Amino acid sequence: MLNPKIQEALNEQINAEFWSAYLYLAMAMHFESEGHAGVANWFRIQFKEEQAHAEIFINYIVSRGGRVVLKPIAEVPQTWASPLAAFEDTLAHEQKVTAMINALYALAEEHRDYATRGKLDWFVAEQVEEEETAQGLIDRLKLTGDNGLALYMLDSELAARVFNVPAPLQSAE
Ligand code: MG
Numbered sequence: 001m002l003n004p005k006i007q008e009a010l011n012e013q014i015n016a017e018f019w020s021a022y023l024y025l026a027m028a029m030h031f032e033s034e035g036h037a038g039v040a041n042w043f044r045i046q047f048k049e050e051q052a053h054a055e056i057f058i059n060y061i062v063s064r065g066g067r068v069v070l071k072p073i074a075e076v077p078q079t080w081a082s083p084l085a086a087f088e089d090t091l092a093h094e095q096k097v098t099a100m101i102n103a104l105y106a107l108a109e110e111h112r113d114y115a116t117r118g119k120l121d122w123f124v125a126e127q128v129e130e131e132e133t134a135q136g137l138i139d140r141l142k143l144t145g146d147n148g149l150a151l152y153m154l155d156s157e158l159a160a161r162v163f164n165v166p167a168p169l170q171s172a173e
Pocket residue numbers: 017020049050053097
């Protein structure tokens with residue numbers, strides 16, 4: 001039986017993951033319309049990853065006999081001045097998500113809910129990766145500056161990103 005406070009926090013996290021998905025889909029649509037096909041593809045994959053994150057939490061609540069509550073998704077920004085601005089927003093957002101995951105982890109420890117704490121381990125590692133990736137792309141875009149050829153090459157690289165089903169969902173299948 002899930003502690004009600006933990007269940008509520010997990011449901012908040014589901015909402016945050018869907019908000020993230022919505023944010024990255026908005027970024028994908030923006031860069032699609034701006035002709036940055038690779039950047040748009042990268043954010044479309046990010047959109048799918050965030051939906052997968054939500055699904056991992058959904059499956060977990062179900063497995064614990066809890067109740068999933070789907071709350072409204074708040075409005076997201078729709079335009080960005082440049083790919084660099086979008087990746088800077090991505091990093092800032094992922095840092096907030098990391099803080100949420102850490103708070104959930106602390107809550108699970110406070111209630112001695114070791115099953116939830118264990119489930120969160122994957123997310124702790126995932127957040128390190130999310131922040132590292134966003135920071136890496138920010139660094140590269142800063143190096144690239146206004147160099148058209150370098151931007152074209154980076155866009156082509158981002159166009160090659162494909163979606164991989166996250167490990168916790170693979171084992172659930
Ligand atoms: Mg996420």
